[in-house]
Amino acid sequence: MLTPDEALYALLCKYLLKEADSNEQQWVNTWLQASPEHPVLLASLDRLLRTAPEQAVPGAMDTEMAWRLLSSRIVERDATFDGPAGASLKSYTRWLAAASILLLLGIGTWYLTHQNERQINYSGAQLVKLDDGTSIQLDTAATLQVLPGFGQKNRKVILTGKAEFDVTTNAAHPFIIDLGGQAITVLGTRFSVDNRRQLRVFIHSGKIKLSRKHDSVILSAGMLLEEDTSRQHYQVGAHITDVATHAVVFKDTPLREVLQTIHVLYHVNVTADVALLELPVTATYTGEPLERVLEAIAYLSNANVINKGADYELRKQE
Template structure:
């Protein structure tokens, strides 16, 4: 079970735990969290693999120049700067920041390096529309002629990384030892085994991720933001701004929604995201009322009628893409 605080706080706590920087109380909390759901252990193991890779890279790669490290840490909003190493000492050990920040820096370097490999030296390329089966058994369906998929060199041996531009559905083969990574510009989608769809249009600065089964983690490296998506969740992002997330979405393309005793507040948030409309509720007490409904490709006016009837309310359209919900039928 994912805790109530932010995903960023969770990942920071888990990184401290894996790097042995957590205090006794924090370690006790993580130990208890691990017993709450089997997926929690998988998430921790996935993060351990990423950090282990970063640690190996940290001692295998020499720093380039003082200026390079200073630029890197400025990107991470770290005030400290790189200090030249004393003779015979590792330059990476001379940086006066925590091990957590050093690991984050190395992970950022790995992401940049991986992106360069995808762009310059992919092992396979696929152009849509096409169905493809990768070496690990994962199935991918590229949708539309503009969709492109590049597969990293060493796929299924030392990585499971692909780079996507356009729209694709993924059915990822399970492998708890090696996460499947879909790179979308500066954003990564990390997967252990699941079904999900990605629509990434860099020329429009738009991203959409929908999960059908399993769980995925979406990480925006530019904004240092992340989100964990479970079945029925839809994530949208435009112009590199905050993630917007809706739930109870069975099929975003066909607008299939399944509200099973969710609050009106959650249902309206999903409707607003999927139909790109603004819904204003005059009486906020309505927002906590329960909604149960299944909608399949309904026009927005039918959806508003269903929402209103569920909470004994009325509605009216007050703008091109704006609606009002009022208490009382």
């Protein structure tokens, strides 16, 4: 339990950090008017509070050593102080030094870390740089919530909308993106997430795991995942170098995988004769329209393209 002096000091710190509520602010204002020494004390604590990050010492601190250090510093700083009647400079200095130790060993620790104890919210198009070195480029309508304890207790954020991530590797603390009912776990990679209507994830480099209640999927570089409109399963395409330009590189890739990638990239169903599905395809396409890609694949597979309304079929030539 805090002593009366420690409780007073804690309240004054809250007041100076603008964390006090209206009742606490009123109490401090009344306290300031009660004695001419109170505004002087508050000003001294304010100076110490503003320099707290510079005075912080890594690791454990010996209390007696800290008292001697702070006492000597305060004596030098307040050598000309004319204390209140009946109060010696020595007793005033000792009280203030004791309060300063509380700042460095107790309240000071809170001051230096309390930003990590709060949820931080971002919205709109901006580049967010987190304390662990991770960079996140948010899209116009995106929102990002960095949960309390980030970088110390966890590396967890909540995303709504579209964003591109460049995540710093930390095997001990995986980076977790909560998408609401689904989550992405990252060890270190660059990828983009679009969670506006249906989930879409593209992996530029590295590897992630996407999980929901009943299943999960591992995605690596060049993979594009889309959640189908019924939200029953994932569709995954591979061998993609750029989603925006529909750039793909196939090297001895079974036609089955090629058609799956076309389905995810172009949002169209393409079927093929069973005899064609395992044929290897080696080709590179960048920005070509769907019809041209299908014609090229049909030529490589010795097949014809049959337009079936909104869908297509590759039929083996006789």
